[in-house]
Amino acid sequence: MEPNKQGIRLLFYLPNIRSYKDRVLMLNEVAKCVEKATLIVSRKDQDEEELGEDFQLEIYEVPCSHMMNLLPLRVSNFVKILIKKDSYNVVHDTFGHLFPLLIKRRSYKSCIFVTSQYQLAEWDWKNVLLPQYGLVKSLTNVNLRHYLYRIFLQRLAFTHAEHIVLQAPGLITRLEKYMPDCVKKSVFIPNSTSYFIKSDASSDVSDRRISEIRLLCGSGALSFGKGGDELLSLIREVKRREINISVVILGGIAPLDRRYFHEQIHQSNINSNIRMVGRVSHEEMLKYYKNSDWLFNFTALDGSPRTALEAIACGLPVIGSSHPGVEIIDPEKQFILFMDGQVEQVIDEMVACKKDPRRYERRVAIGVSYVRDNFSSLSVSNQYVNFYHSILNRK
Known part of the structure; x- marks a missing residue:
């Protein structure tokens, strides 16, 4: 009642x-x-x-x-x-x-x-x-x-x-x-x-014909607390497997950690795979969701990761951490790809989704449906x- x-x-x-x-x-x-x-x-x-x-x-x-x-x-x-x-x-x-x-x-x-x-x-x-x-x-x-x-x-x-x-x-x-x-x-x-894809999930996700994996890091400036080391580990392993990957980091690198991560990027020879972008408007953010394959949202600090929630609602699956704020979005672990040290398994799934668009689309559809029902x-x-x-x- x-x-x-x-x-x-x-x-x-x-x-x-x-x-x-x-x-x-x-x-x-x-x-x-x-x-x-x-x-x-x-x-x-x-x-x-x-x-x-x-x-x-x-x-x-x-x-x-x-x-x-x-x-x-x-x-x-x-x-x-x-x-x-x-x-x-x-x-x-x-x-x-x-x-x-x-x-x-x-x-x-x-x-x-x-x-x-x-x-x-x-x-x-x-x-x-x-x-x-x-x-x-x-x-x-x-x-x-x-x-x-x-x-x-x-x-x-x-x-x-x-x-x-x-x-x-x-x-x-x-x-x-x-x-x-x-x-x-x-x-x-x-x-x-309040943002959801306006059409069927399978028709609104990023272009699966592109051979490289397109990763978006958009949860604020990159830092230790926002998964900086984990992101670089992922890129290194993808490169070691000779898989094409491009990474967009929105917000750049946090000033306190900038020197360390610039050195790590240079030493790992992954400069050409990473593009740093400053702060963007919300309208621009939605375009980045549209033109990416995955959102990297590996956080130890953000108690309420709006970016992860919004990306899933817009049809972009998430690579996340087992943080309470992330886990509550997908308690059954059906559509978020939880990393937490499992770098090789995460890459295996990314590659499998690139080879089989239907596998990717199922993950997208489950995520959109769950978020619409529970987080609108x-x-x-x-x-x-x-x-x-x-x-x-x-x-």
């Missing part, structure tokens, strides 16, 4: 629209099912008209000041005004940006406060970054040191929020190691995607609406 959703008055925060467009479109589906839904952004970098004819989600912008440290305070103060004005009963924070409000949540007895985190900064810091870079570099490099601020924000948000939304069950398991008291108030709701904006929005309804009923 469909629950009564009319009592939900939601106020949701995201940093901007363009980088989180999938979530914005998902929230628009939520807005169709609740009494009121409002999105607060720090940068309104896309107009509602660009988001579709049926877009009805209300959006307010709280511009960033030059002092970014003041952003949480500015946004929280604005949210306070809206709570009093429009009687919202669910306030949903992301990344801990509303921590000044979360700390004082008991002053707003009519509201339930929720936080979403797409990565677990403390787990990443202790299990990936510190072992890779060491304590000195982790504390002196500005990008790595920023993780300490993120850990601080997450701990504040997790402690003071009444409910926590994470994107994979495995992330809840990881949270238990550092903040076990927060597990009981944590729930799993996956990320969503409509599917995930229903999970959020039911979640909000359940926490209001328990209040």
Whole structure:
């Protein structure tokens, strides 16, 4: 029986629209099912008209000041005004940006406060970054040191929020190691995607007549945490087998790891197989999906790999890692090609798919169907609406 959703008055925060467009479109589906839904952004970098004819989600912008440290305070103060004005009963924070409000949540007895985190900064810091870079570099490099601020924000948000939304069950398991008291108030709701191939999967995938394997690495700048060593190992083994391969790396190489990977590429004599491309627009990204055979998304850090989800939905199969955020997309391992040290087996499958297009098309079709059923904006929005309804009923 469909629950009564009319009592939900939601106020949701995201940093901007363009980088989180999938979530914005998902929230628009939520807005169709609740009494009121409002999105607060720090940068309104896309107009509602660009988001579709049926877009009805209300959006307010709280511009960033030059002092970014003041952003949480500015946004929280604005949210306070809206709570009093429009009687919202669910306030949903992301990344801990509303921590000044979360700390004082008991002053707003009519509201339930929720936080979403797409990565677990403390787990990443202790299990990936510190072992890779060491304590000195982790504390002196500005990008790595920023993780300490993120850990601080997450701990504040997790402690003071009444409910926590994470994107994979495995992330809840990881949270238990550092903040076990927060597990009981944590729930799993996956990320969503709004981009799907518009025709039959077999007619929309990349050209199978091309003899070389075309690999796209598009999950952000290449680094140790984004599978840099694993990618080079894959290319070396493909070259050793005398198989043609071309690799496009979107976003280039992360500055901290640039020297190491440039040296490795040069020493392995694979320069001619790799093309570095800077940041691209989302429209350009879709073209790269269309003209590639596989997306390489081997991550140890990204808790919610939107690129992998989007690529599968667009008909591009993924080579991935056994990270909770990736595993949740394909729990039965039917269409993602999980690598995790199995380089030769991965190459065998890539070659088999090149020789037999029907094998490739089956993998594509299974992936598109599963993602459409479980990760579309409509599917995930229903999970959020039911979640909000359940926490209001328990209040």
